[in-house]
Amino acid sequence: MKFEIMSRKTIKPSIPTPHQHRTFSLSLLDQIFPPIYSSTVFFYSSNPNEKGNSITSQVLQQSSRLQNSLSKTLVHFYPMAGRLKDTASVECNDQGAYFVEAQVSCSLVDFLIQPKIELLSHFSPIIDPYTTQLASDSMLLIQLTAFSCGGIAIAVCPSHKIMDGSSLFSFLQSWTVTSRGYGEVVIPKFIGSSLLPPRDLPIMPNPKVNFQAKKCITRRFVFDASKIFSLKAKTAGAIGQRSPTNVEIVLALILKCAMAASKSISSRLGPLVLSQAVDLRKRMVPPLPENSIGNLIWQFLVFSKDSELEIHDLVAKMREGLIEFSNEKANKFKGDEGFQMVCESLKERGELMKRMDITIYRCTSLCKLPLYEMDFGWGKPMWITNNSSNYFEKLIVLMDTKQGDGIEAWVTLEEREMEIFQRSKGLLEFASFNPSAFVKQSRI
Template identity: 35%
Template sequence: METLVQFQVFSETIIKPSSPTPISFRYHKLSSIDQSIQNVYGSMAFFYQKSHASDDWPPNEIISQVLQIALSKTLTYYYPMAGRLLNNLFVDCNDTGAQFIEARIQCPMSEILKQYSHSQLKEQIFPRSLFSCVPEGGSLLIVQLNYFGCGSIAVGVCTAHKVADASTISTFMNDWAAMARRESSDFPSPHFNGASLFPPVLNDPKLVQYNPPNSETIVTKRFLFHASKIEELKAMAADSGLNNLTRYEVVTALIYSCAICATMMNTGSFRPSILANAVNIRSLTISPLPQKYVGNFVRFFPVCVTLDDEVGLKILVHKLRDGKIKFHNEFNEIGGMSGGEVAMVKGNEGNNFDVYYCSSLCTFPFYDVDFGWGRPSLVCLAARGEVMNTFILMDMEDGIGIDAHVMLKQVDMCVFERNELLRSFAYSDPISRM
């Protein structure tokens, strides 16, 4: 049963860069990959547990002041995030600023965490605009600082996906945190060269925005794969003949297999499907790019399941490995499969194929985001409600286990979460077990 909590937004302000953006940097070109990304917010919440045994925890007023001053300084370096989008071609880096919201939630943080999967509670952690497209003239960065009755805090961060992928958000958050800790010896050094590598285009049908259908009720649930269970899963798949299986391969294969099985049980028949796997291409270019390259540097490689005897774990692990190797080999020649092209696959196949998406945020140092009062006790995503058939993998706090966010139609989720194979490797609704 959902707990009713008192929630109040008591402050909203605009944070501008501490120094004006030079005229020569006024217009930041989007890359062709940025252009193909939906005009939505990507979002994360960073939960910080107050330690009552420590005297280092600052008062709320100091926390707010530290975050706002550090954000203003950080935006001087990440100036596009303080600008506004123009016609899917540019960011007008006009220093309009980022939104900064403060809210009180009159309950312990533990109560929110126990029921985080409920949309009403999730929406309180994030700005309301998270659950809509980025409006014309809207902020590209929105921060909501939440104060809990127990003294703990949560920082909800929403960034326009047009200007930031997961790697960018990770880099930005760690630079902001370093600025808050006053580690001025190492100033942020983001690079904004995406458009020179992937030039923007006009009137390209590949860049037509794909809007997922929202007529179905979509449910997001989280499944926790502890390190020991991942090793068991690797052992189960090992006799497929592959060596050095990765966390991503075995967990993704299991989730994909169980999702297909759920659809089969609900429809009574097998449907061919495509799994589009996101790849951070910064390390794949001929001259590897630093992780501090800002924007979207993501391509996709497909895994196709066209026969019902291809749904098993071992076969899917093989398909994932083969698809990844092919993508790496061909990337510099053909550029891989873009997000826009994935949408075209969906459109061209019509009702003949189901399309799934998987993205791994593992290895990005989200748990290193320390503003001066310690590392976060939990980092979570907030998924927009209409994103269907999507799996997002994150590190657990130990950096070894995997925290998987799975978004499926409600009817499919009811079957998916009862899958015995899945239940033998993953805990569902893991936050309630903290």
């Protein structure tokens, strides 16, 4: 497979940002997130409405539609067209989002039938050194990659300084509606700084690890609905009356197998800490609007001194941690009380990071976000990937499968641990290792 970048340009809002919105204030939670990019890639088959045109013409029309609709969408999401001014604000100067056009010398179906995980980064603009140098201060990067068959991949890479997963979904909803020309455009609500105003904070350490030194690698595992049902049945009765959610049971199995792999290398495995991201919007009183934009998430910690926990024990601990966080902390992320709680949490995490006897896993779940509904005007995506593994080790990212009833898990571990983890019988009894991503789809 040969990848080639064809063009790089900036897309500015179609209407200039009003003077009163030229300075966008970050929230306290935005402040503590490092300026890293997330990368979500959507794979689409060739446009069936353009069969009479050449493949080149199809792709050019799709690219033009994406750029025009992006320009209109940035009018509402104006901070995404700005530049980071300082630690507490974005200058909404309409410099624009960065848009890359590329091509790859293979067909989309051939790639999906046997996806090569190590090549996925080439579909994202943040892998190209020249692009990242030119767009180093951009808040949003987009890459359209054309396959030889006319299929395309669209990578959406927002800065984590002002967007979490739910914010990205709101942005995509607005962009896709504008692109296809029908539906209700999502108007964002920028309320983060009114809840938790920015503060003078010490420089936050960049969490990026040296992957060359660490030799971390990412692997993909798919849990289909029948396997998840079997896994739940296997633990039925030990968890309690309430059946575990798909995310709980899958995450518990991954943690158990990952800890076993780690222990087989180090022989002595210390306490476990799970850092699990949770959306604050629906857990505040009253709940925040779904179209609230910003980093409105927090990571609650689950501790365990016992590295030999069974799946039902892990589920119980995760559930207990989430309930405690939701009931006692989620609604406190406001004003001075929120500032105090954030400071205490950061201090606690800083002390944990210094300890050499603990093992910390991070988990982010994008499940239940209907990303497979994102239609720019030529159908829904055939496959979606999310790659955040450039920044963290021991990272678990969970996403829904295209069918909506299964889970794709993207697991990043140190190379030696992964070699053991990916061969775990307990894992492979319920998960498929990097199966085909090609699913035949009918169009309505």
